[in-house]
Amino acid sequence: MRWKRGRRSQNVEDRRGIRVSRGIGGLGILLLALVAMFFDIDPQLVMQGTEILSGSGGSAQTRIQPVPAGQEAAKEFTSAILADTEDTWKALFSDQLNKKYTEPTLVLFSGAVQSSCGFAQAAMGPFYCPNDQKVYIDLSFFEDMKKLGASGDFAQAYVIAHEIGHHIQTLLGISEKVIAEGKYLNKYQRNALSVRQELQADCFAGVWANNAHRARNILESGDIEEGLNAASAIGDDRLQKQSQGYIVPESFTHGSSKQRVHWFKKGLASGKISDCDTFSMNEL
Numbered sequence: 001m002r003w004k005r006g007r008r009s010q011n012v013e014d015r016r017g018i019r020v021s022r023g024i025g026g027l028g029i030l031l032l033a034l035v036a037m038f039f040d041i042d043p044q045l046v047m048q049g050t051e052i053l054s055g056s057g058g059s060a061q062t063r064i065q066p067v068p069a070g071q072e073a074a075k076e077f078t079s080a081i082l083a084d085t086e087d088t089w090k091a092l093f094s095d096q097l098n099k100k101y102t103e104p105t106l107v108l109f110s111g112a113v114q115s116s117c118g119f120a121q122a123a124m125g126p127f128y129c130p131n132d133q134k135v136y137i138d139l140s141f142f143e144d145m146k147k148l149g150a151s152g153d154f155a156q157a158y159v160i161a162h163e164i165g166h167h168i169q170t171l172l173g174i175s176e177k178v179i180a181e182g183k184y185l186n187k188y189q190r191n192a193l194s195v196r197q198e199l200q201a202d203c204f205a206g207v208w209a210n211n212a213h214r215a216r217n218i219l220e221s222g223d224i225e226e227g228l229n230a231a232s233a234i235g236d237d238r239l240q241k242q243s244q245g246y247i248v249p250e251s252f253t254h255g256s257s258k259q260r261v262h263w264f265k266k267g268l269a270s271g272k273i274s275d276c277d278t279f280s281m282n283e284l
């Protein structure tokens with residue numbers, strides 16, 4: 001990717017030097033995570049659960065910790081990609097939707113973080129919190145991706161663009177609708193709806209890449225393959241297979257590798273927000 005000459009974002013909040021721990025302790029969170037895995041509960045609910053169990057009265061303990069070494073290049077890269085999503089989505093909102101784009105904040109953390117959606121640990125992966133409109137990422141996730149076979153700078157950009165995709169859904173009121181609709185569904189239907197929401201974020205990541213490349217010529221040969229490979233490598237079927245050795249389709253929350261590749265490609269090919277309607281399709 002040609003990203004170095006691009007500008008850096010002003011919206012990066014670096015919290016890597018802050019160590020956060022909840023009163024409930026690591027074991028309690030681990031237990032809750034296991035319970036969640038067993039009963040197939042959304043990790044977001046677990047985060048809220050730890051919030052409730054540990055009390056919301058500010059029992060989070062913070063300490064200063066050393067910033068992880070060797071992350072400067074990853075920080076620089078993340079800031080450049082965030083800046084590009086700002087420029088791209090600002091133009092897209094104005095050109096395709098006649099709306100104003102509100103820039104999200106990107107929080108860098110290490111180990112654990114306190115967000116408006118609750119306490120989160122790096123093991124849960126990068127996430128977007130609609131309550132504070134912030135993307136949270138532990139840069140060590142990029143190292144984990146390499147271990148999963150998703151290497152290359154564009155693979156990392158795709159992950160950031162996917163989280164920004166969730167911000168777009170929040171700005172467009174889609175996330176709110178999904179939550180409202182989810183209240184009337186059983187857990188399998190709710191999961192299917194959540195898969196559609198995830199696939200749309202993948203499609204939006206493709207829309208970003210299309211428009212960013214047209215405006216700033218950022219893609220080099222091999223980049224698209226890196227993105228497709230990442231979409232495939234971090235599909236839920238692949239992740240489940242790696243963690244438990246078998247696949248349970250109804251517990252997918254992000255979509256299969258094939259679905260993720262399909263929707264990322266669709267956004268990438270057209271560059272149009274309107275082509276990312278993953279909700280009205282019968283088949284995904």
Ligand SMILES: [Zn+2]
Pocket residue numbers: 162163166198201
């Ligand atoms: Zn997502």
